[in-house]
Amino acid sequence: MENKINLINRIITPLFDKLMNCNICPRNCHVNRLNDDIGYCGAKNDVVVYTSFLHTGEEPAICGNGGSGTIFFSGCSLKCEYCQNYKFSNSIVGKKLSENELAQTMLNLQNRGSDNINLVTPTHYLPQILKSLLIALKYGLNIPIIYNTSGYEKKEIIRQLNGIIDIYLTDFKYISDDSAKLYSKAPDYPKFCKESIKSMSRPSLWNNSNNLLKKGLIIRHLVLPGQINESMAILKWIKNNVPDAITSIMFQYQPYYNSSKYSEINRKINKQEYNIIKNLSEKLELNGWIQDFKPEEKLAGIYFKPEL
Numbered sequence: 001m002e003n004k005i006n007l008i009n010r011i012i013t014p015l016f017d018k019l020m021n022c023n024i025c026p027r028n029c030h031v032n033r034l035n036d037d038i039g040y041c042g043a044k045n046d047v048v049v050y051t052s053f054l055h056t057g058e059e060p061a062i063c064g065n066g067g068s069g070t071i072f073f074s075g076c077s078l079k080c081e082y083c084q085n086y087k088f089s090n091s092i093v094g095k096k097l098s099e100n101e102l103a104q105t106m107l108n109l110q111n112r113g114s115d116n117i118n119l120v121t122p123t124h125y126l127p128q129i130l131k132s133l134l135i136a137l138k139y140g141l142n143i144p145i146i147y148n149t150s151g152y153e154k155k156e157i158i159r160q161l162n163g164i165i166d167i168y169l170t171d172f173k174y175i176s177d178d179s180a181k182l183y184s185k186a187p188d189y190p191k192f193c194k195e196s197i198k199s200m201s202r203p204s205l206w207n208n209s210n211n212l213l214k215k216g217l218i219i220r221h222l223v224l225p226g227q228i229n230e231s232m233a234i235l236k237w238i239k240n241n242v243p244d245a246i247t248s249i250m251f252q253y254q255p256y257y258n259s260s261k262y263s264e265i266n267r268k269i270n271k272q273e274y275n276i277i278k279n280l281s282e283k284l285e286l287n288g289w290i291q292d293f294k295p296e297e298k299l300a301g302i303y304f305k306p307e308l
């Protein structure tokens with residue numbers, strides 16, 4: 001199989017060209033990012049990283065003794081009304097990193113023992129990230145690369161990442177256009193998310209020495225209050241369309257950011273909602289994890305691990 005360096009070299013120039021008339025994500029803003037024009041995501045040409053650290057609260061498949069080497073990028077192409085990371089997703093805050101500095105960040109995380117490199121909300125900086133990844137690979141980066149996304153992606157771009165990205169960790173937020181429009185101003189989210197998840201689908205490959213995922217697809221679904229029918233439809237879609245995907249069902253919702261504008265989501269999940277989703281996930285025999293009713297705050301962490 002062709003190595004990652006060759007694969008990146010093949011796609012990097014056409015991807016950078018897309019930034020000139022930006023259509024990297026489904027928003028299709030058509031602004032010249034290389035000229036520092038700003039589209040929906042808020043990002044210019046330079047990569048801005050809010051923070052990077054060894055994350056110990058991610059799913060057990062990607063978070064071992066070392067922790068997941070997480071890099072949070074600033075800005076977002078989706079911008080949900082209830083975003084818990086709104087401070088750096090809705091504005092560009094953090095440190096501007098050159099391509100060499102971002103590569104060094106990846107290598108530093110590896111040197112500190114991280115289990116993988118976890119690129120959080122990378123979509124709008126994809127060409128720049130790949131350029132840094134190219135440098136890091138040349139200097140010895142050899143741990144799995146995780147693409148941690150909202151799911152608002154174009155399938156043709158996801159396909160180009162085949163062989164470069166090892167693990168997809170994608171959200172599946174909405175299956176109805178109305179919900180996607182209301183809470184994320186993206187009525188086409190369900191279409192793009194379903195198509196991109198199918199393009200991300202691949203068999204899971206495990207590292208037997210540490211029981212961590214080397215390659216695979218993890219689908220995260222954050223259950224929203226009052227939206228149980230939506231959650232049920234999403235879980236059934238996963239079962240019917242990508243049954244081998246690992247599913248991570250999350251109940252850690254809290255009414256952050258603009259949630260108070262919407263009375264139905266301006267609260268936490270209740271026990272009845274939790275039980276309905278938990279029972280359905282067990283009935284569907286989904287692979288993966290489901291959080292406790294009251295998960296520890298701010299952890300994507302998972303507390304119940306059925307056999308994979």
Ligand code: SF4
Nearest residue numbers: 022025028029039041
């Ligand atoms: S990456 Fe940003 S500028 Fe480009 S299309 Fe998406 S939201 Fe618009």
